[in-house]
Amino acid sequence: MTKNTPWPLKLLIYALLLAGAFVMIFPFIWMISTSLKTVGAISQMPPKLIPDPIDFSNYTTAWTKVNFGKYTFNSFFIVVFDMIGSLFSCAVVAFGLALFNFKGRGLIFMVMLATLMIPGQVTMIPTYFIWKQFHALDTYYPLIVPSFLAGAFGIFLLHQYMKALPKELYESAVIDGCSPPGIFARIYLPLCKPALAALGVFTFMGAWNNTLGPLIYLQTKELYTLPLGLLYLKSENVNQALLMAGAVITTLPVVIVYLFAQKHFVQGIASTGMKG
């Protein structure tokens, strides 16, 4: 903003920002620090920031004995299918809305808004009923199949992007004898890469952090995702070092993805005000 902020004010701003940043990342520091402590060191007073000795055994215990290796695989498994399904189906629907005029098109936009407003608690029980009728409880179907049916947020994001592409692209492809599915696959999909990247990051975060879905649908422990595995550990009252090792394993992949995709993610939030 202003270039000539007086220096005492600037100093104050740095001090406040640093103090705030410290509060924001302290839980992460404490999570990592505790995860490296021995059982005896956890309850030591005063608590030590840098554990002595540093003990990595909590990670091996979490990974193998508590099955976090398996949970990590499960989480990735669901996330990959969710991403494929959501990117493809949202792009298809957005293409239909952006390029064709048909009766009910306006209604679809209204319904999209409605799906964002109706809270999950209202639809939760009937949705559970549906999957029960399909004998799909305790499988990944309830967590994966809906993402192949295009969510309103993703459609909205891609529609905004496709609408801005020049109409001549479509016209000239039609003259060249290309069918609408061909135009979608060969012209529009490749051109939408930036918007697809943004949606991909949102979908990853949403699926990775989802707790309620797996909590309702998964009973078999072998099927658990990371958040569910962590919840299980927490309810079992295991020692804090092991719990924190589990928390680090749960957090790390999503933080890495965020670091690589920061730009898309932040832009998406700033432009739509929402998160996946």
Added chain:
Amino acid sequence: MRKQSYWGYIFTLPFIINVLVFLLFPIAFSAYISFTQYDLFNAPKWVGLDNWINVLKKEEFWISMRNVFYFALVFVPLQSGIAFIVAFMLNQAIRAKAMFRLFYFLPVVTPWLAGGVVWSWMFNYQYGVFNWFLSLVNIDPVRWLDSKSWVVVITSIALVNVWKGLGQSMIIILAGMQNVPKEVLEASQIDGASGWKQLTRIVFPMVTPMVYMVMILSTISAFHAFDVFLGLFGSIQTGIPERNMIPNLLVYRDSFLLFKMGPASAMAWLLFFVILVITLFQRYFEKKWVHYD
């Protein structure tokens, strides 16, 4: 825009199926079972308004409503206010902006469960790091999460919620601030406006639409809070006493732990109406302080 309209239906088919199966049917079915006695296994039995009346008669429902209102009342202004201040500071000509933004944003992408378990550990009465900080300045330890007083517990949870959501609100407001034209600020500076005047007379009015959006979104998220309780307490059945419950947890408990789908559905609808009324209420007051153009 093409005239071959059948292609429009073909391409939008996935979403049409989505709406029919996962929106319209659930809404109708949920409304129906709120008037029945239903446990998912036996056929629903019509009981009229019983569920609705019973829910409204129960003390736990009103306690949970009180809690969630208090939760929102602490969380929403605190989060919006701090987000505005941080966004304003990050919008100054300072160094390491990207780093600060990353630090403030990290909790947003962190899974709730991971955030929850580490906060509950830091809140630990005996070995928690917060009570140790307090002991350094000779303050008695606080029972953050297992206090007899619901105010202490809900306030602690609201603080964790601010930690988790601050970055998102901050980014939205920051995006708005970056749209404030530099010329306007430079001109006002030449006219002798102080930094404070610039903030209150130019920057704030111009970002009110963003602040408004942040407040609407965080109000809705406050009434939808669920994961934060799960992460902090682990188990809904054994971990959370009635005095600290919120409606969302009661809906989950009644439906998936007690299989009382009727009361759970009635409660879910009641919560929806409450959120709707609050959102409309906020919209009504929007005209008084939000400036567009």
